[in-house]
Amino acid sequence: MSAPTRRSAEEIGSTPAGPRALPPLRPQRAVPAPDEVDTVLDSGLRVIAVRRAEVPMVEMRLRVPFADVSGVENSDHPAVAELLATTILSGTQRRSRVGIDDDLAGVGGEIGFAVDPERLAVSGHALAEGLDTLLEVLADLLLHATHPDDELARERERLVERIEMASAQPSIIARRALQERRYGTHPVTQEMPLPEDVTAVTADAVRALQAAALRPGGAVLVLVGDLDPSDAVRRVEAALADWTGGEAAGMPALPALTARDLLLVDRPGSVQSQLRLSAPAIGRTDPRYAALQLANLSLGGYFSSRLVENLREDKGYTYHASSSLELDPHGAALLVETDVASEVTAPALLEARYELGRLAVVPPTADEVESARRYLVGSLLISMTTQAGYASTVASLAAHGLSAAWIREHPARVEAVTVDEVAAAAAEFFAPIHFTGVVVADAARCADGLRALGGVEVP
Amino acid sequence: MTSSVTAPGRADSGLHRRVLDNGLRVLLVPDPAAPVVGVAVHVDVGFRSEPEGRTGFAHLFEHLMFQGSESLEKLAHFRHVQSSGGVFNGSTHQDYTNYFEVLPSAALERALFLEADRLRAPRLTQENLRNQVDVVKEEIRLNVLNRPYGGFPWILLPPVLYDTYxxxxxxxGDFTDLEQADLDDAAAFFDAYYAPGNAVLTVVGDLDPDEAATLVEKHFADIPARAVPARPSFAEPPPDGVRREDVVDANAPLPALALGHRLPDPDADLDAYLAHAVLASLLTDGEAARLTQRLVYGDALVTDISASCGLMGAPLDARDPDTFTVTAVHPASVEPDRIVDAVDDELATLAADGPDAEELRRVTARWASSLHREHDRLMSRMLALGAAELVQGRAELADELPGKIAAVTPAAVAAAAGSLRPDSRAILTITPGGDA
Structure with a gap:
């Protein structure tokens, strides 16, 4: 593709006018809070309805606490719960599986169920004119799902196949190993049941769990869209009038996260290694939370961070490196993650530990803090601009006992954090001595380097 | 030149179109719903245009465009977007590459500056090239080599269905090709394809169109015009038989299968193309869809099945030739041909009888709903408008899609089902090779 006029790379990179100055930011327009009703029904169900009428849709989120409180080790709860979330759409006393889907499709709607160690989560949406249909189908599923024997047998088979597929993903293997390393046998570690446990689940066990655990007390239903909030709450009240039965089961507090060597988990033949490091942190209601968020961003919470600039943009070890806060109803943990080429597993761990130590003792500069602050405030604004984003955010907050006001007030908290407060959070939470974690890698290729580095348990 | 269209549910979303003297096409779309703006550049080059011996170069080049430009040191682009409160990304498709950011509206001019600077004078250096080759190799390991079903079907199916490079x-890209890429390749690629006349700039959100037009002019107008490359035809005849290939996947726990068919040229017959999009929905979208009902629940032959109009999962993302795919993951005890036969049986039924009107209405309602949701997200709507302007020559198409989908007739769907002929297709099978 050479043409006579072709320029060199160097010629392309400069113009006669030379480099130009970055334009300043203009003043930012503020947005008024949307109309909202946040109330608790007699059943104990909290309902939050928000008017956001940009498109003629309504988004629905339901979060029901759904923890395993059996206290039994190797409980069948995770398997039964997973199958419940799968087969609840298989039919009700009034609708077949196809009938459910047809009624939802008729109003441009969809409903999905998912379960994790903390809760059962229902996500749905429909054209705004279909709100009643959406609520009516939801009520039918919550109250009258039948989990038919034949459908359940088929879904059980399929679920086993899906778990096998997921279990082959390096990210899932790493997640399982990390949960076990951090929390031992606590129910929080049971994010995906074992195939053999699923195979043993009966339809009666699923029906029994639905009857016993799917309760409105402590649950939250969020509706965001082209609706009148008070009217929407009345519709929820009418549609879910029969959903009663007391308190749902919240997750017990997690065991304290203790610092340990990382554990090497062998995955023979893998061409990439998963590094996962974790340490205790604090949740949204702690006064240090905003400072911790800014320290976390500076380390690896966004692209312009120390981890990404070192591991990816300088060393080329990885496509992504990140640091994040995992929140649970009782607290939080820090999680540093990266996937790197097998041959640089030990060097990448060295750099990750270096950046953790550096954050603790060479804290984020004023520029780093300001960049993280602008990003946190701006990305919060952007994430709340869609009905779906707004609904998910409010549902997550409400599941942890907070309201939409918390997120509206959060930018002011973020603006008020000082550079010293960020430094204090960095020193308190990011020192490498607080961390535990796992390395999933081909041990034959990586064990020697990790041994040389130390702080890694090599089986 | 200015024209206007109306998006569903948004009376105030006029679309303003301009062309700068250097050939850059500009779309300005005010959307005051939230105080945010989006800026996207779509360039008319994708991985189908990369030179032989340089597989993966279009994507590698996309990475290089983030590595700095005349006014911006390495890492400055990321830092300026994020420290303005924004998010950014880029992606490489068959026929185009996009670069974009969404930010609080206070940063509109800054975003235009950042995009203009790299379209004018990207900083292409040896050090950045080598670094990004390493990063791209890790991206490929993450998404393809170290996971089950990596590249299935978008990398694995095309060599079975198509003959031309x-x-x-x-x-x-192959690692050997990526490693051989040099700075001269990058300079030649930029000069050939990143001319302003070969790109579309889309600006959407909380903006005044006149003011935005002035800012666009200020930052982009002095990029010199360059020759716009002639767009080659990628046409090749449809397969004259069944082409089969098997690939062993060391990470896959279950076998899988993909059928590949040629789609009608959307440029020549948009209605026929869209009938295939509706057909894909009828086959596998939702629990009541025909193949889902029959193969997942009825015959229990597959774990999951999915039909897609377009190789990358979305319709109208590429020019002709493009691919209709059916992919399924299935237990080892099921012979792949049983799945193929069942698909053919359902297609034959649909070709003979067509879908019923109520079934079609439900598919249409779901399309409308998914389009509303897409439009609610400024980033999605911006990318859809920019891609439609570049690929189909009409941004309006992105907004008109639900109406066009609603107008698809049962007869057109029947014809689409009949066009997926069993004697002109690719069949790719994936065999698990674990424990090897």
């Missing part, structure tokens, strides 16, 4: 090769 542009259509058949791996757009992520």
């Amino acid at each position: 542009p259509n058949a090769h791996n757009g992520y």
Whole structure:
């Protein structure tokens, strides 16, 4: 593709006018809070309805606490719960599986169920004119799902196949190993049941769990869209009038996260290694939370961070490196993650530990803090601009006992954090001595380097 | 030149179109719903245009465009977007590459500056090239080599269905090709394809169109015009038989299968193309869809099945030739041909009888709903408008899609089902090779 006029790379990179100055930011327009009703029904169900009428849709989120409180080790709860979330759409006393889907499709709607160690989560949406249909189908599923024997047998088979597929993903293997390393046998570690446990689940066990655990007390239903909030709450009240039965089961507090060597988990033949490091942190209601968020961003919470600039943009070890806060109803943990080429597993761990130590003792500069602050405030604004984003955010907050006001007030908290407060959070939470974690890698290729580095348990 | 269209549910979303003297096409779309703006550049080059021996180059080049430009040191682009409160990304498709950011509206001019600077004078250096080759290799390991079903079907199916290099090769690239890429390749690629006349700039959100037009002019107008490359045809005849290939996947726990068919040229017959999009929905979208009902629940032959109009999962993302795919993951005890036969049986039924009107209405309602949701997200709507302007020459198409989908007739769907002929297709099977 050479043409006579072709320029060199160097010629392309400069113009006669030379480099130009970055334009300043203009003043930012503020947005008024949307109309909202946040109330608790007699059943104990909290309902939050928000008017956001940009498109003629309504988004629905339901979060029901759904923890395993059996206290039994190797409980069948995770398997039964997973199958419940799968087969609840298989039919009700009034609708077949196809009938459910047809009624939802008729109003441009969809409903999905998912379960994790903390809760059962229902996500749905429909054209705004279909709100009643959406609520009516939801009520039918919550109250009258039948989990038919034949459908359940088929879904059980399929679920086993899906778990096998997921279990082959390096990210899932790493997640399982990390949960076990951090929390031992606590129910929080049971994010995906074992195939053999699923195979043993009966339809009666699923029906029994639905009857016993799917309760409105402590649950939250969020509706965001082209609706009148008070009217929407009345519709929820009418549609879910029969959903009663007391308190749902919240997750017990997690065991304290203790610092340990990382554990090497062998995955023979893998061409990439998963590094996962974790340490205790604090949740949204702690006064240090905003400072911790800014320290976390500076380390690896966004692209312009120390981890990404070192591991990816300088060393080329990885496509992504990140640091994040995992929140649970009782607290939080820090999680540093990266996937790197097998041959640089030990060097990448060295750099990750270096950046953790550096954050603790060479804290984020004023520029780093300001960049993280602008990003946190701006990305919060952007994430709340869609009905779906707004609904998910409010549902997550409400599941942890907070309201939409918390997120509206959060930018002011973020603006008020000082550079010293960020430094204090960095020193308190990011020192490498607080961390535990796992390395999933081909041990034959990586064990020697990790041994040389130390702080890694090599089986 | 200015024209206007109306998006569903948004009376105030006029679309303003301009062309700068250097040939850059500009779309300005006010959307005051939230105080945010989006800026996107779509360039008319994708992985189908990359030179032989340089597989993966279009994507590698996309990475290089983030590595700095005349006014911006390495890392400055990321830092300026994020420290303005914004998010950014880029992606490489068959026929185009996009670069974009969404930010609080206070940063509109800054975003235009950042995009203009790299379209004018990207900083292409040896050090950045080598670094990004390493990063791209890790991206490929993450998404393809170290996971089950990596590149299935978008990398693995085209070489079975197509003969020519542009259509058949791996757009992520072979490691040997990536390692051989040099700075001269990058300079030649930029000069050939990143001319302002070969790109579309889309600006959407909380903006005044006149003011935005002035800012666009200020930052982009002095990029010199360059020759716009002639767009080659990638046409090749449809397969004259059944082409089969088997690939062993060391990470896959279950076998899988993909059928590949040629789609009608959307440029020549948009209605026929869209009938295939509706057909894909009728086959596998939702629990009541025909193949889902029959193969997942009825015959229990597959774990999951999915039909897609377009190789990358979305309709109208590429020019002709493009691919209709049916992919399924199934237990080892099921012979792949039983699945193929069942698909053919359902297609024959649909070709003979067509869908019923109520079934079609439900598919249409779901399309409308998914389009509303897409439009609610400024980033999605911006990318859809920019891609439609570049690929189909009409941004309006992105907003008109639900109406056009609603107008698809049962007869057109029947014809689409009949066009997926059993004697002109690719069949790719994936065999698990674990424990090897």
